[in-house]
Amino acid sequence: MKLRTYLLLSSLTGIGVLLICLFVSYSKMLLNINQFYWLSGITAGVGLLSFILQHLLTRPLEKSIAQITQQTVRIAEGDFHTEVPLIGPQEFKLLAQQFNVMSFKLKESFDNLHHSESARRELIANVSHDLRTPLASIQSFVEALEDDVIQDEETFQRYLNTIRLETKRLGGLIHDLFELSSLEAKGEIFDPLPCHADELLISTLESFSFHLTEKKLNVEIELPDKLPAALMMPTQIKRVLSNLLQNAIQHSPVEGKIVLAAAEEGQYLRISVTDEGQGIEAEETARIFERFYRIDKARSKNNGGAGLGLAIAQSIVELHGGAIGVHSVQGAGSCFWFTVPIYISR
Template sequence: MKLRTYLLLVNTISIAFIIILLVAFYRYMLLSMGQFIWLTTATIGAGVVSVLLHFFLLRPLEAAVRRIGEGARRIAAGDLQARIEHSGLKEFKQLADQFNHMGSSLEESFRQVKAAESAQRELVANMAHDLRTPLASVQSYVEALEDDIIQDERTFRNYLATIRTETVRLGILIQDLFELSTLDKVKQEPEELKLSIAEDVLVELLPRFTKPIDMKSLQFNVKLPDRSLRLRIAPRHLQRILQNLLENAIRHSPKDGKLSITAEEIEGIGGTIVRFTVSDEGEGISVEERELIFERFYRSDHSRSREGGGAGLGLSIAKLLVEQNGGQIGVLAASPQGSEFWFTLEAFQEERTGGGR
């Protein structure tokens, strides 16, 4: 039953009940004929006026209900941008506002779902390419060795070295993917493990880069403050951040170029932070790419080609680790050329307990 019909039925029943009462009063001599006719006419007249008022006053209510119903139908049909007009009584305006808020929430949720699906498809496509390239290389070299077409000892060893390099590359890619999936879960480290000493981390990390630095004859410089730098981050996470930034800097550094790591303490409103900078003299990064460079699997045409060896995961892992530990990360143009990757972390400060004088 429609709202208009329901209200008219209620109104008719009320008028009929009043007329029945008037008839009863007249029958028991409580009203004269003149009074009965006058009251009955007044009741019927009031009923007619009430019907007309119902007709005109219900129109905006029905229009508001129709708008809400039409909006719901459009959303059910897949039009998540459907919105309804804020008009009518206060309650209907509130209902329209809540409806529009629901539509905005649904649209944002759907957008996130589509973005996640797109990212997943991109992940699978990139993974297929990045895994296929070293696997195809290993397969071709192994087949050549199996067919005994390599007789020269030096070429034989070069083939074995290439196979080893490609298998290491596969292992690094798989490890990066595993670490990235675990970092997405935002697993919190116990507070007592969140203490790193920058010098100790670098002493353990830097020997790993001796060979690639020597192969490119890079001039490598490390500059730290005189006093020890204590940071509120797990040592393995700080090591991973610096490792990924160094790998990226070495990969894009020219032969005989300069490479540096610097760190400095900065006093801020919220306390002391430590800013690390990893600089190289590579081809640099354009302004447009400075935000995109930290996205998963992102490669620019010139500086992050697949031939360069990067899978596009190292910088995204570094960004996740920095942000999960309350810091910031970014990249600037270095002088006179190259890139300057920087990140900040909170300095570790012992909590002081109050005491008497």
Template sequence: MKQKLHFRSYLMLLNGISILIILVSVFIIYRYMLLSWNEYRIITSITIGAAIISLGVHALLIHPLAKWLRVLSDDTERVAQGDFNIDVPQIGPREFQQLAGQFNRMSSRLRNMFEKLRASEEARSELIANVSHDLRTPMASIQSFVEALQDDVIQDQATFERYLQTIRLETQRLDALIEDLFQLSRLDSGVIELRQQSIAVDSLILEVLQSHFMLLTEKRIEVKVQVPDDIGRIWVDDFEMKRALGNLLQNAIRYSPHSSTIVFEASKRSSNFVELSLKDQGPGIAEQELERVFDRFYRSDPSRGREGGGGAGLGLAIVQSIVRRHGGELGVESRLGEGSRFWLTLPPNRIV
């Protein structure tokens, strides 16, 4: 195998060759009687002395650069093995510093990319697990009730009707879950094209409330609507925005106690952004859970979703996708025992 020179040895060899060329040149000049013996001896001595000093200076200057190159080589090997938590020191000449900066930026981009891939893989695994659970639970209930009916285990009519009602509710729950998954998938893929139009804010809120009249009536919930006269109009996809606000309202109704109040408010923010918010009197959300409430399948109280009192944990994720596609933002403010306030902002102009 061919032996390769190290960087330091290579530069020292080049320096030695340069000095040897000088010595040979001086000797040739002497041979052709262009220099006397004394002149030749003096020049040779000066050249050898300069060579020794030059080699020493080269050794001192090259040592930190060679050390830096060894560090870069070792760090490159670590990156090749999958370790991206590396920062090469930016020392030496400007070109070396630029190289170190480029290497660190590459390492940082690779680190961020792999962190996103890892998070995506974890989210995919969690999504599959949650979907499997949420599909399996109602399917198991339906199967057990259907088998009981087929085996003529149920004799009285009241129990028979209750079993049929349970099967119907679990079927509706499955249908809602599949619809939410389908909707979320379409939003993520960009298949749904926004058909924006100018809509009055008060009319939008009124239509959302009318579609949830029965749910509000069942829990005897009062809704206070606060809309300024000068709020104006907004450019939104009518269907998608009603779905987003409807999901927020359903969430507020679900966690609101009976005979409580929900405040539906519209206001103007800076840059003429319009803010729509819903505030309930529910149990509130713990501070450590606020960052996760918009995650898919996340429930602040998982038991409520399993027992049928809550959703599958996709409603708020759908709201977030819709709001982002409109160029707005979504947020929540909440404290335990003080209810929750969900808000979204919408730009005043059409999103191209």
């Protein structure tokens, strides 16, 4: 039964009860015939006026309910690009507003779900690709060795070395996947200690001394006279620094310059690695920290790893409560930076 029908029945019931009361009053000689006629006429007139006003006033209510019903049907069919206009009484406007909020949140949830599904498919495709490549190389070289195709010792050792390198690469990829999964699942115990960034920068540089010398790169370290200690897990932050420094070395030109800097920034310590490479296009910087995302669309093993290093670095920095980012200009180098909270003694 419609809302208008309910209201009409309630109005007719009230008028009917009033007319019955008038008839009883007349039969009990409480009213004379003229009074009975007058009061009955007034009651009927008021009832008619009430019916007309009710008809006019319930139209916006019916319109609001009809629109909400229509939009509900559209949502049930999967169309979340819908909005109910705020019309009618205050209560219906509030209902329409809450309905619009619900519709927006449902759309946001389904968009996130679709994005997660798309990301899952992309992750599976990327993992399959990066696992298949070294496995295919290992398989082909092993088959060549098994078939006694290789006769000279030099080529034999080169094949063995290639198998060893591909096996190491495969193990590194599996390790990175496990580490990233552990970080995202918060599976590692977070136990930071107050550490000094200058010591961490020096020790990380020493690990890359051979690569720096090989490309004849100049390294500059920019540190203030007094640098506060920061709360961090040294091994994990060194992993972040190593990844950023490795990328800087890889993309720097021969005899180029790399700048490592650390500075106090509010309640955080900001550490940056700047190179003189080719830089990154603006549309690439928004996705560069995604898992398996690589600027090299050819996915060549000679031009980078599996694309997990920056994703792992981001997870580690966020675990410390900091932020990570990049400033880059195409053709003018890149500056990767991250922050960690400063240690405040009590």
